[in-house]
Amino acid sequence: MKEFKRKMRYLFVWLVPFVMMSCDGMDAYYKEFIEDGPIIYIGKVDSLQSYAGRNRVKLQWKKLLDPRAKRAKVFWGNRTDSIEFRMEQAADNQFFIDGLQEGSYVFQFYTYDEIGNSSIVSETPCNVYGDVFEGLLTNIRITSSKLKDGILTLTLPKVEDETYVGIEITYITSRGEEKIVMKEVDGTTISIENFDSNKFVYRSVYLPEDTAIDYFYSTSDKYEL
Secondary structure, three states: OHHHHHHHHHHHHHHHHHHHHHHHHHHHHHHHHHOOOOOOOOOOOOOOEEEEOEOEEEEEOOOOOOOOOOEEEEEEOOOOEEEEEEHHHOHHHEEEEEOOOOEEEEEEEEEEOOOOOEOOOEEEEEEEEOHHHHHOOOOOOOOEEEEEOOEEEEEOOOOOOOOEEEEEEEEEEOOOOEEEEEEEOOOOEEEEOOEOOOEEEEEEEEOOOOOOOOOEEOOOEEEEO
8 A cells, every 4th residue: 555655646746747837838828819808799780681772782780789889890892892880870770881883792790899899790691783783674565555534544464573563654744744653563554643645754663672772673665645
């Protein structure tokens, strides 16, 4: 038994320097990451959503509960482009980014406090539309018309395109005033009141996505009764 205890003391004395060296190495590795202080994260925006538009996008999120978040920065194009704004500029928790080229994007949203601490990223994909998309749109032809007692009834073909919304018409009212109306087409007929002319100009209206924020239009055509 004495011999066993002697060997254990010897083994303990022999291992202690290696254990201390190991601990010193781990501590040095840890200090490498905390020598500038602990990492502080600001609350990120929750439920970030994006809405497609004409060379623009709308970003929207739930009310941010972290009062430390004072400004935000949004990146896109593999972080080659960005925009920065104060959170108080985002009325109703939404912000518009204008001047975008047509294409598909992923927007990365960060919040910051006044000394530069940031949140973790919130991401949302979005499409942006413009002249190229609009140039492909077709004006849906009116198949027949009927004018009776100042009410113009137009018949259009059934359209399978889900992006097709309706028709915009420019005409002269019974008061002699030019008026522009947009009529959504649920079926195949629409009616316009106070119509007092024998001709009008029309074009088809499209919405590229159900939640898009801007309408797009085909070229216009004239129609004579």
